[in-house]
Amino acid sequence: MERDVDCWLTDMDGVLVHENKAIPGAAELINQWREKKKPFLVLTNNSIYTPRDLSARLARSGIEVPEEQLWTSALATAAFLKDQSPGGSAFIIGEAGITTAMHEAGFVMTDTDPDYVVLGETRTYSFEAITRAIRLINAGARFIVTNPDVTSPSQEGPLPATGAVAALITSATKREPYVVGKPNPMMFRSALNKLGAHSMRTGMIGDRMDTDVVAGIEAGLHTVLVLTGIADHSEVERYPFRPKEILDSVADLLEDNQQTQSAKKEQDSNKKSDSK
Incomplete structure (x- = not known):
């Protein structure tokens, strides 16, 4: 990762869940953030449900997210209009x-x-x-x-x-x-205000180039695109901007997986050195 990320914003559908089923690694990543006391919010453009509704929906999928850590386009709209x-x-x-x-x-x-x-x-x-x-x-x-x-x-x-x-x-x-909602970076800025976070230390995980990534870039966030939702590698090439990272899924952000990947890179590097 190019810079330290202290806080996380993550999209919900296509990143944590797909058709109400947890994406592998999603529950573990949320638990990792909670154990490490990393501030985070789960974002959705859907304005139908309250945070309590969404928390219950995620719980049924095996993902425990307290309602105060959900941020919807409805909440962002209400915060904007209150201001x-x-x-x-x-x-x-x-x-x-x-x-x-x-x-x-x-x-x-x-x-x-x-x-x-x-x-x-x-x-x-x-x-x-x-x-x-x-x-x-x-x-x-x-x-x-x-x-x-x-x-x-x-x-x-x-x-x-x-x-x-x-x-x-x-x-x-x-x-x-x-x-108000994505791709308006207002959605992310209001989420940052709720967390009391700074954009330079915050990452945004999404599955769409035209909403999550572009709004994350415009809000000054470290952008991570996962390939478990809408976008694939060919989709990325259609746009004149790029996320900071492209990952197969949120499972790649689990510390055990990152350590394994780092060890593999070090082994590959050593093999190349030995062959010279």
């Missing part, structure tokens, strides 16, 4: 993840002359709620979106997600939203 307009009001489209976060940030939820229209993710977008959002934005409410993902996975296939519904609202209002 922008303390005690403000919002009309919210979304589920418990965003409504709970906004409530805890001190916002009043209303459909009458709100400061903001906040669009989060839900599996049941209401045409009536979208129509109300369009009218409120046209009347002057500022348009905020938790994350830009245009589809979300389901067992039956892709579902339209926040970014797709945001595009519909933008088309009807001619107003572009401010999007």
Whole structure:
């Protein structure tokens, strides 16, 4: 590793879990961080669930992450808006993840002359709620979106997600939203603020070049791409930027594996020296 990393941010889906099953090495890495008392947060762009929901979901996969160490696009959105307009009001489209976060940030939820229209993710977008959002934005409410993902996975296939519904609202209002979640580095900066961490000593582990890696670079983090999710080596070559490290999986960050790899490199180096 090119620089010492004292704190870690890691994406969840494709890095720690895949289809609700733990990726080999993920539980052990979380345990390693907890035993070494390394500050960390598990990040997700999904704004449907509360940290408590996500902690329970990870526990069912065999990964123990306390709810206070989960950071969602909903929490990042609520933190951003609390800083922008303390005690403000919002009309919210979304589920418990965003409504709970906004409530805890001190916002009043209303459909009458709100400061903001906040669009989060839900599996049941209401045409009536979208129509109300369009009218409120046209009347002057500022348009905020938790994350830009245009589809979300389901067992039956892709579902339209926040970014797709945001595009519909933008088309009807001619107003572009401010999007808080990845690839906006705001998501990482708010996570760093929660940890009280410095970017120069923090690493970001992700499985996507177009969100995790680019946002990590823009936030000044040590970026690690793992190949257990979306990206592969050919995907990396498509982009004009690169992560600091490319690993097969998070298992490569376990100390026992790193020591084994270091020993192997030393042996290889000695063999080359002996052959000269």
